[in-house]
Amino acid sequence: MAVTAEQIREALERLALPDGGTLVSRDMLRALQVEGGQVRFVIEAPTPEIAKLMEPLRKAAEASVQALPGVESVSVALTAHAGAPKAPSLKVGGHPKPQAEPLRPAGVKKIIAIGSGKGGVGKSTVSANLAVALAKQGRKVGLLDADIYGPSQPRMMGASGRPGSPDGKIIEPLTAHGVTLMSIGLMVEERKAVVWRGPMLMGAMQQMLGQVNWGELDVLLIDLPPGTGDVQLTLCTKAEMDGVIVVSTPQDVALIDARKALDMFETMKTPVLGLIENMSFFTCPDCGSSHEIFGNGGVADEAKEMGVPLLGTLPIDLETRLAGDAGTPIAAGEGPMAQAYARIAEGLVAGGMA
Secondary structure: OOOOHHHHHHHHHOOEOOOOOEOOOOOOEEEEEEEOOEEEEEEEEOOHHHHHOOHHHHHHHHHHHHOOOOOOEEEEEEEEOOOOOOOOOOOOOOOOOOOOOOEOOOOEEEEEEEEOOOOOOOHHHHHHHHHHHHHHOOOOEEEEEOOOOOOOHHHHOOOOOOOEOOOOOOEEOEEEOOEEEEEHHHOOOOOOOOOOOHHHHHHHHHHHHHOEOOOOEEEEEEEOOOOOOHHHHHHHHHEOOOEEEEEEOOOHHHHHHHHHHHHHHHHOOOOEEEEEEOOOOEEOOOOOOEEOOOOOOHHHHHHHHHOOOEEEEOOEOHHHHHHHHHOOOHHHOOOHHHHHHHHHHHHHHHOOOO
C-alpha cells in the first residue's frame, strides 16, 4: 500500500528539534509531495545560519521517512527563508489579466467542475472523495478548491503547510492521498477571512489555474463555491472546461437552486456531465431501517428530464463526516461508502469523462 502524506507527517512528528517542537509543529515542512513510492519535501529553517546546523536533522528526517512501508525513495532539501515571509512572495488575487483564449494548464487533459445550487448539500465532500476514488482507479488527479470564501479541502484532505513558490511566480501544489491539491485555504490562516471583491476572485482563479504547477493530470476537479456567482462565471468563460457535475439533495428546496445552477451552465455553454444525489437516505445503525429524510428520487427525476446521467446516489453517513473532519476521505479506505464513490469514479472513467 502506498504511503500517505499523513503517515509521513506522523513520522516527522516523532523527530524532536533540539530547542523543542518538531518539523511539523514548528511549520518547517514545505512542499510535501507523494507520488507512489517517491517522496519529496523541503525543510525550511528560520535563518541561513540555523540551516547550516540542520544537516543531521535532514538526514534523520530522510531516514525516518525511508523506513516507512511503501516508500521507495526520499528526497529532502534543506533551505532557509532568510527572514522572508513564509507565504509565497507572489500576490494572490487582484484584477485578472487579459487572455487571448480559454485557459487549460499544460499537461491537464480534462477539467471538470463540481457545483451545486446551494450550500450544505455536501458538494465539497463529494469533490474530495471523488478525487481520491479516481486516484485509486489509477488516474492522475488534481483538485482545485475554488471556494475562496469557505475553503474546506485542506481540512478534508488532511493537507497542511504552505505551497512553495521558488520564483515568486509558479506555485508548487501539495499532494494528499494521491491527489495534487491547491486551495486558497493553504495560503491564508485557517481562521482568517478572505475579504475580496469580484475582480480579486477572478484574478485568484486565473492564478490558481495558470500559475500552479499541476504537472501531468488525467483530470483536474474544481470544487466550486455554491450558487451562480463570480467564480463560476470566471471559470466558464476563462477556462477550457470539459464539463460540470452538479450535486444536490433530493428535497424540493435544494432542487430549486440546483435547477438555477444547471440553467447557468447551460447558458454558459458548459456541458453538464451528470448529477449526483447526496443525502439520498439514512440507514439507522441500530435497527438497519432506511429513512428518506430529504425525500427521494428528486435528483433522478431532474436528470431524466434533462437527459443527463444520474451518476450516483449517496446516503447520509456519519463515518463520511468523521473521515472528512479527520483529513482522510472515506473513499481512501474500504467499506460501503468507499465502494459507492468507486462506482461513480468507474462510471466516469468508463464514460471517458475522467
